[in-house]
Amino acid sequence: MENLKDKVAVVFAASGQVGGAIARGFAAHGAKVYVTALNLAAVEALAAEIIADGGQAQAGKVDALNEAEIDAYIQQVVADNGRLDMVFNGIGSYYKDAGSGTPTTMATFEQFLHPLQRICGSQFLTSRVAAKYMIQTGSQGTLLQFTASMARSKTPNMAGFAAACAAIEGLTRVMAAEFGQHGIKSICIASGALLETRKIQGMITDFSAALGLPREQVAANYTRFDILKTVPTLKQLGETAAFLVSDNGMVFNSHIVDFDCGKLNIL
Template sequence: MNSLKDKVAVVFAASGEIAGAVARSFAQHGAKVYVTARNLDAATALVEEIVANGGRAEAGKVDALNETEIDTYLQMVVADNGKLDMVFNGIGSYYKDAGSGTSSTMATFEQFMNPLQRICGSQFLTSRVAAKYMIESGSAGTLLLLNASMAKTKTPNMAGFAAACAAIEGLTRVMAAEFGKHGIKAICICSGALMETRKIQEMISDFSAYAGIPREQMESQYTKFNILPSGPTLKQLGETAAFLVSENGAPFNSHIVDFDCGKINVL
């Protein structure tokens, strides 16, 4: 459990369940983890949990859509540690703001652009600022991005979100090609629906009510294409993230790593 010993990690949007799982795993594997979120209380609570379990962590208040705040924070991290080994951004988007579940003929342009600006835009900001400080400090670090399997499925009424997910895949490959000469890796975790998360459970409830069908029937739509009897978990995602940013994750540089336990409907 020491594959990340003495490494320095920054996790953005850590008030969310996915980023929280990644932060916990980084710390369990020996990294010093800087946990950030717009909600400082949420970041502090996660840090207290990590420290109580023997890990090293510090909390910070950072808006992952504010480049000045991102830059100032990462500059501080590098000044205090002399390096930056990995960055993960778990930012998401409220599905109604993104027009998810709304026909493309009815969704507004603002809804279509919301996930592109919020999700893909934030990944661009945190990754490029992190790369700048990795280059300046000589850190051969890892930019670990996150998207969803919507980039590879043919799902109706999800235009903005699907476009944002596909854009993040392209961004990952560009950054890998651009920063590889500095020893910097760029990898993207492409996650399927994590059934234990609040966001997915809320979507199931809302979509079933909207469609006028039982909740159980709507939930089955999320699992009917699973190859294995059970889908991925938050803990498994955290462990996957820790592996990818370790030295053993280097072969996955520039790759989009499907995290779904296998789906018949995902390319």
């Protein structure tokens, strides 16, 4: 189904597995996708993969923390297409930089601020620049945010990351209220741990070594609150994103959409 046919999308930080999955989902449903990252070679490979699968894609080098670069890139996309229909930012953070796993009494102020500045700050920049051009062109597009379920769980030693996740949820609602008058939607996907990603597998390995516990025992903590005996996949993430930015997805405007198959410990 090409429910995004003739739509134009920009995916920032697309060199990661999350951004790549979203880009593939958009392209599979007919969108023309611009994939960007600091690692140009990675997004060029992603664009080539999308094209080989019959989609439309173009790669560019953009620092998702540099507003001037973001603005210049989106301006060119709009100049080339006359519109911008959706934007997604898959920026992440190395968990040690964010103080994740470190007691709040020991985490530094810089570690606490790191995810707020990097993850939430970057999504603020890409979304507000995209909104500006959507308003100028009357695109009535979708600002698709991404956060983690940490915002609504009770997990120790995650102060900075949990605060950043909650901030992104708040930003989503503010933008929905602010830009709705222009027909622009703001929706947020709140994901649980995506176990197939390198980032989560690396955390499991590190925590296993730090705690002196078997790796299998640490990995089991990620699924012990699952309602269903299944976990979401990156492919499903791409499909979910493609639905949310489609015309049918507008019913979720301003909402935080949990992507976890159901968790007993998430509010």
